[in-house]
Amino acid sequence: MxxxxxxxxxxxxxxxxxxxxxxxxxxxxxxxxxxxxxxxxxxxxxxxxxxxxxxxxxxxxxxxxxxxxxxxxxxxxxxxxxxxxxxxxxxxxxxxxxxxGRRSQQILAVSLRTALDVGDEGSGLLNGGSAIRVRSSWQGGSVRHSRLVVDEALLPEEQLGGQLAAVLGDLAVVLAKLPADKPLALLLETSSAIEEQRLVEAWTEAWRLSGIQQATTRLEGAGLAVIDHWLDRRIDDRALLLVVAYQFAPESVEGSAETVVGLLFGNRLTQSTITPMAYLHRPEAVDKGATESLGRSLQQALDWVPLAASQITAVWKAGSDAAGDPLITQAFDKAGLPVSASKELHDLDAALGHAGCATPWLAIAAATESVRAGGGPQFICSGEGSERVWAWCSVVMPPAV
Incomplete structure (x- = not known):
C-alpha cells in the first residue's frame, strides 16, 4: 500500500x-x-x-x-x-x-521494441525521434499512430510472437547468468484486439524460443501499483520480478502506439550476482480528481530518493490525457524540474502515441536506457487511467549515485 x-x-x-x-x-x-x-x-x-x-x-x-x-x-x-x-x-x-518509502528495486535488464525501429530504441527516444504519423493500420485504412515494423506475409499473432521472442531473448541473456532454480515472478500485461487464444499461443511459443530456464509464478495486478506492493511485501524475497507488457494491434488505433517492453527487477537485499543498470525508486500515485495531488506526489517521489529537483537530468512524460497535460507541465515547472529545454523533457505520447497498459513500463525502459547512455537521475510521470489513480511519479537513478 x-x-x-x-x-x-x-x-x-x-x-x-x-x-x-x-x-x-x-x-x-x-x-x-x-x-x-x-x-x-x-x-x-x-x-x-x-x-x-x-x-x-x-x-x-x-x-x-x-x-x-x-x-x-x-x-x-x-x-x-x-x-x-x-x-x-x-x-x-x-x-x-x-x-x-525509500526502498527501491534494481533494474537488471531492459528490452524495448517500438515503431522507431532504429536498432537502439533508447537512443532514438533520447534524440527526439518520432514515429507517430498517418499510416495504414492493421484494421485497414490510414490513421495517425505508430506501428511496429511488420511483415505483411505473417499473421498478426505471428508478428507479435516474433517481437515477444526478441524481447524475451534479450532478457534470457541476463537470466542465463542466474541459477535455473532462481524463482521468477511474472507480470504480463497485454492490450490487443487479437483473439485471446491466439495471444496465448503467441506468448507460449515466444517463451519456448527464449530458452528461459527459471520457473515462473504469474502475478495479478497492473501498472506501478505492482511495484509499490512488491516494495512493501516482497522486498526481501529471493524471487526476481519479470515484467513483460505490450500493446499490439489495439482496438482503438487513433493516436496509439504499438510497443513491446520487457524489464527484469531484482531486490537489493537478495540479489548480488548481476550488476544493476539502474534503480527504480518507490512510485508515488497521483489521485484522480485532486489537482493538488500532482504536486504533492511529484515532490514525494523526489523525497523518497532523496533528491533535489535540480539534480534531475531528464524528465519522461507518458500517458497523460489532453486535459491533464497542462497540469503536468505546470507541476514540473513549479517543482523546479529541468523542462525548459526540449532535450530535457521527453514526451513519449508525442513521440510514439499512447501505449496503453505498456505506458509506465515503456517510460521506465526509456529512462533506464538514458541512464545506460550516461545520463543522470531520471524523473517519470506516467498516466494510468484507473478509477482511483490518474498517474504515477517515480525516479530512476544511476547505480553509482
Missing amino acids: PVKLDQVPAAALRPMPLRLWRWLMALLPCVAVGLGLTLWKGDGALAQEPLKFWLFALGLPVLAWGLLLGLRLLVFLGAQSAADGWDRAREAELSRLMRR
Missing part, C-alpha cells in the same frame, strides 16, 4: 509551562487572606501566643499555596511525559515509514 506520511498524527500538544512569577504573585493574596481570617476569627488567647498566631496567619496559607503548586507541577510533568512518549512513538513511526 502507498506510504502516506501525511497520515501520521501530528506532534503532541505541549502543556503550558509553569510561570513562577504568577505563582509568587498569587502567594501575596494567600498570605493576606490568611492574616485577615486569623485576625477576624482568632480570639484574644491566640493573640497572646505569637507562634500559634503566625502559624495560622502565614504557615497555613503558605502550606496550601505549596500544595497547589506541587499539584500543578505534577500535572505539568505528567502531561510533559505523555507528550514526550507520543512524540517518540511518532518519530519511530515516521522513521519506519521513511525507511519503507
